Amino acid sequence: MSDDGAAAEVERVQNAMRALRDARGFVLPHRGLLAAALPELHAAYATMYRELTLEQGRxxxxxxxxxxxxxxxxxxxxxxxxxxxxxxxxxxxxxxxxxxxxxxxxxxxxxxxxxxxxxxxxxxxxxxxxxxxxxxxxxxxxxxxxxxxxxxxxxxxxxxxxxxxxxxxxxxxxxxxxxxxxxxxxxxxxxxxxxxxxxxxxxxxxxxxxxxxxxxxxxxxxxxxxxxxxxxxxxxxxxxxxxxxxx
Known part of the structure; x- marks a missing residue:
């Protein structure tokens, strides 16, 4: 990975962690691990988490x-x-x-x-x-x-x-x-x-x-x-x- 690509990845992880902290006030460490290593799973995880724990159901x-x-x-x-x-x-x-x-x-x-x-x-x-x-x-x-x-x-x-x-x-x-x-x-x-x-x-x-x-x-x-x-x-x-x- 080029230096520019590595810098972009670092910025992506930093932005993801910042967004989580701003939204919830805290970040559990597994979210950072997913954001750093498995960004596609991190996005899917966020959707499922929102549906199961935050969205109003019946x-x-x-x-x-x-x-x-x-x-x-x-x-x-x-x-x-x-x-x-x-x-x-x-x-x-x-x-x-x-x-x-x-x-x-x-x-x-x-x-x-x-x-x-x-x-x-x-x-x-x-x-x-x-x-x-x-x-x-x-x-x-x-x-x-x-x-x-x-x-x-x-x-x-x-x-x-x-x-x-x-x-x-x-x-x-x-x-x-x-x-x-x-x-x-x-x-x-x-x-x-x-x-x-x-x-x-x-x-x-x-x-x-x-x-x-x-x-x-x-x-x-x-x-x-x-x-x-x-x-x-x-x-x-x-x-x-x-x-x-x-x-």
């Missing part, structure tokens, strides 16, 4: 930040304190935060109920573990502080982020029973892509698909169309067979 701002607090706490993830600032900015109180963390803690303990059908179902024939888990969550919450819809959304996101498929299935069944908007459900679960990555989101979507195809819920036409589409699932490799063309 959730109202405070509801969205409640879900974010739950995800970060459930993942033991201290990075993301700007979501605490946004929670406060949109009216979040200590009482509301306490309700969020209480629901998060209950969601994190869901596997105590998930153990029953796996290990002791014959010993507790009169106990429905899904109903027990959902009823417990409701009993722990004061809807005057934390609306039921927000509590359900944050628990959905927690189960997706923690990759707990039994508990996520229970929450999905409860969400449909409670008439929760599917688009809000999808938006809440999609937030896990940022702190947890795409693969847990893939498995969450697969669990949702199983629920839709199980016939116990009544999806909207759009989500029914998703469930009815064929060919969804991982690539199946047959030993000795040629790999499929991906052109």
């Amino acid at each position: 959730m109202d701002p405070l509801q969205r930040e409640c879900v974010w607090l739950a995800i970060l706490a459930a993942c033991d993830e201290p990075v993301g304190t700007h979501h605490v600032a946004l929670f406060r900015e949109h009216g979040g109180t200590d009482a509301l935060a306490g309700a969020v963390f209480r629901q998060t803690g209950w969601a994190m303990g869901a596997e105590a109920h998930g153990f029953l059908p796996r290990g002791w179902a014959p010993l507790f024939p009169g106990l429905d573990p899904v109903r027990a888990y959902l009823d417990g969550a409701a009993a722990l919450n004061d809807p005057a502080v934390l609306p039921d819809s927000t509590a359900r959304l944050l628990r959905l996101a927690v189960q997706a982020a923690r990759d707990k498929r039994w508990a996520l299935r229970a929450e999905l069944l409860g969400a449909y029973e409670g008439g929760l908007d599917e688009h809000l459900m999808a938006e809440a679960i999609s937030l896990i892509i940022w702190p947890r990555g795409v693969n847990p989101f893939v498995r969450a979507a697969d669990t949702w698909l199983e629920v839709l195809r199980g016939g116990g819920v009544s999806p909207s036409p759009v989500f029914a169309a998703w469930a009815e589409a064929s060919g969804q699932g991982p690539l199946e490799l047959v030993p000795g067979a040629a790999a499929p063309h991906r052109g």
Whole structure:
């Protein structure tokens, strides 16, 4: 690279870092790494970050930040304190935060109920573990502080982020029973892509698909169309067979 080209690259990185600082007031170091070494990925990253964390979707701002607090706490993830600032900015109180963390803690303990059908179902024939888990969550919450819809959304996101498929299935069944908007459900679960990555989101979507195809819920036409589409699932490799063309 010529001296002029190197100077232009240095200026590009400096401008990118300056723009980030001016826009947000801080710059996490991975943004600088992407800007310096992978500028095309940096641009794509910025677009996805904006859509997932900044742009207003169907959730109202405070509801969205409640879900974010739950995800970060459930993942033991201290990075993301700007979501605490946004929670406060949109009216979040200590009482509301306490309700969020209480629901998060209950969601994190869901596997105590998930153990029953796996290990002791014959010993507790009169106990429905899904109903027990959902009823417990409701009993722990004061809807005057934390609306039921927000509590359900944050628990959905927690189960997706923690990759707990039994508990996520229970929450999905409860969400449909409670008439929760599917688009809000999808938006809440999609937030896990940022702190947890795409693969847990893939498995969450697969669990949702199983629920839709199980016939116990009544999806909207759009989500029914998703469930009815064929060919969804991982690539199946047959030993000795040629790999499929991906052109």
